Amino acid sequence: MGHVDHGKSSLLDYIRNSNIVASEAGGITQHIAAYEVSHTDASGNVKKITFIDTPGHAAFSAMRNRGARVADIAILIVSAEEGVKTQTVEAIKTIIAANVPYIVALTKIDRPNANPERIKSDLLEHGVYVEGYGGDIPVNAISSKTGEGIPELLETILLLAEFQTFTGNPTKLASGFVVESHMDEKRGVSATLIIKDGTITRGQYIVAGTSMTGTRIIEDFAGKSIESATFSSPIGITGFSIVPDVGSEFQTFETKKEAEEAVSLAKQNTENTSNVQNAMITSETKIIPIIIKSDVFGSAEAIDDEIAKLSTDEVYFKVIKKGVGVINKSDLQLALSDKNTIIIGFNVEVDKKVLDMNEVDQITVKTFNIIYKLTEWLETEREIRRPRKEVDTIIGRAKILKVFSSQKHSHVAGGRVTEGTMNKKSEFKLIRGSAEVSRGTIVELQMGKAPVSSVEIDNEFGMQIECKEDPLPGDIIETFKTETK
16 A cells, blocks of 8 residues: 555566556556465465555545455555655555554665655654664565565565464355456456455355355456365455445355345345435535446445545535446436436446437546546536526615605615715615615716715715615615626
């Protein structure tokens, strides 16, 4: 975990001897992924470590929080060049809140401006006390370019795991968390799971929330079919009835009947949970329905969280559906119930049939592959779509002292300016007591029998006004300007 571009994915690239950075839009990891690697320790024993790669962009804080919750150990990545940044601080808070042991990895030590000792000192200001600087948090200086320090980092992970005495029971039925889910057009609903305890084998049944599947096919992190897996292993499972929520816990059952009973209970709990509408919604708030489609459910969830931050008391973005897969006909049909609906795609395409149908309906459909581009566009759309209000700004007030004549809708009166300025040709409200009784226009103004265009505060003046209600002494003339805001 750590700031954008501080080397999280590059570290995993080196460890796994692969390259995922080049395939990420904008160089930002925008999915959770789980990888299992083997490491030979100092005694020659081969041990496995599962890495959960959490996204670095600020919009994916929910996914990072989930990563820390699932993990046994967190690795805080900090660039030895740039030091502590915004998302570094956020990652520190997430790790501490999750109460997981962690290691600090100072990256990019091969760079000319790298200064690991300065960064260790900076971390003190954020409550991170590493070894040698008044604390016991392990710290490793590494380079993902040269590989320097990476074997030592893996050794530190294994030593910390041994110190923490993590244990599991391989005889139990497997339980754990869904770390990713998506719809595969050919294979159906698939999910990546992390087993926290127990063992799973073919022929059993998995339930995650209200979603279930049989374990006809179990795959390891590389997509290879396996017969069974035990705690700490990442596995791929295909065939879920619906897309399981990312972050949800899963349980394993021996029989289909037991699994169906668990799903039924989960549905009852879901129905009993009331959805409290956002408190900022009023009768004047414009509600914009949003449909989110993404390649994986974790991204859809993170985008949902980000959209929630954009709502105001004027415009409320209401997510009415979020899912995985291409933007299809059913998405468009749902959007047609309200022509204000926006369909947002993230790392997905739009079905050609939708494009053809939408030539007539003109529902707003936008696709993105970088999160901040999506939020920038929505901010612009919020300004365009927000309801406009006519606001009256008071220019001046005057008290009517005497009414000289009233004929039809034309009146001659004298008054004193009590606030602001009275201007010729201004619109006004006629206030009696605390209520508006009429509106009109100032036709002429005089001071000392001489025509004037305006009268300042505390001056007495004569005026000819036009309004339907006859003015009375003690009434207030309130001039104003109407603006659209």
